[in-house]
Each structure stands twice: as C-alpha cells, then as structure tokens.
Amino acid sequence: MRPPAGASKGPKRRSRMDIQKPGAVEVREKESVAKDTRLEERVLALYEETVSEPIPDELLKFLDSANRKN
C-alpha cells in the first residue's frame, strides 16, 4: 500500500556535504593544489630535459649561415 502523500519515508538521507568532516573542503583544495604542483614540476622536468641538451653543431652552423644571408 502506498503511503499517503507527504508522509515521512523514514530518516532523510544525508547529502555528502552534510557528512563532511570539518575542514574536508580545505583538505581537498590542498590536495588538488599539491597535485597541480607535482604536475607542473613534471612538465618543467620534461622541458628542462631538452633545454639541458647540448645544441647540435648543425643548428649552430645553420644559425650562422642564416645570419650571414640576412
């Protein structure tokens, strides 16, 4: 049998926000910032890997030759 309209169906389910511990949002924000920082450090490491390579002689010669032509 259906309960009458408006009747309570037992305890109301609590949303995620209700059951969050105090400071949970701040913790998640800190974790997110830490993940972004780690990611950016890896991007920088990937980039620095090429920056630290010696410049090929071929490219240096090319620069000098192109510079003379201009």
Next chain:
Amino acid sequence: MATRTIREEVLLCLPHLRAFARSLTGNRDKADDLVQDAIVLALSAAAQFTPGTNFKAWIFTILRNRYFNELRRNKHVIEPLEAADIAGLATVAHHDSGLVFDEFRNAFMTLAPSQREALVLVAANGFSYEEAAKVCDCAVGTIKSRISRARRELLRLTAEDAQKPASQPAMVPSPLLTASAAGGSQ
C-alpha cells in the same frame, strides 16, 4: 647597456626554442627543423622586433605560428609512424621512477598541441597568462581553460597508467595523429 644582436638573442633562446618545439612536435628531428624555420623567419623579420621588448616571446610566437600553419596545411596527411616514434611511445608500465617519467611524457604528448603549448609556456617558461595569451593570439581565459583541461587530462591519464598491470604496454597515439584529430584547437 649594449643591445644584443638578433643572432645573440637567437643563440640565447636556442635551448628554449628546441624544448618548446619538442613539446609541440614530440620528435627531435621535426623539432629541430621547426627551430630552423623559426630562425630563418625571425632573421628575415628582424626589423619588426622592437629592441628592449621580450625577444623570447617574439620568437616563440614565430615558431608556434609556423607549427600551427604547417599543421593546418597538412591536416589531411596522416604520416606513418617512424620507428623512433613508436619506440618512444610504447613503454611497459613498471613503476620505476624513470619509466613513470616516460609514462608522463607519453601522457603529455597525447594532449592537444594547444594544451601542451599553454602548459609549457606557463608552467615551464614562467610566462604569465597574459604573455602566453599574446604568444598564442587568444584570450587570457582561453589559456586558463586550456591549462585547466590539460591538467585534468594529465591527471586522468597518469592515474590510468598507474592502474595498468605491469605487463601491459601503455600505448598512446602519435602526437601528429592527435594533432590532426584535434585540428590544433583547444
């Protein structure tokens, strides 16, 4: 203070130009070809550079414009994967730090070129959002959203790699194919 010649400016920027080009093309030889094109274009347009302004941003703009113009021109050309590309793209997901870094490199190369360039300009070169937007000829908000999407995608891809069994190679598509599919858009 004496101003540097264009040649000296290019020479100072060369390591960064190569790294920026490598992050766009994902291939050493193609990156160096792109750098050569940028050098020729920069030297021939040297008169347009205002001394005292940001030379690095100026030549980065030349390089990325060249890359995206070529990408648009060859939009329908699907290049065969070179052996070196395949070797660089397939890796076995052992969790040794070097290989984890290779996985990150592969994940990075699956991003759309426009997301890679935004991330490299801001995270690796220290460009402000405004400077990066100027280099990419787009709005500041576009750069912010490209970076945000790139971060989300990298986190997703690296989390997926971490869950794969050690015997399963982490294959990713060629950056060129990805680039063609993305059409150089956001």
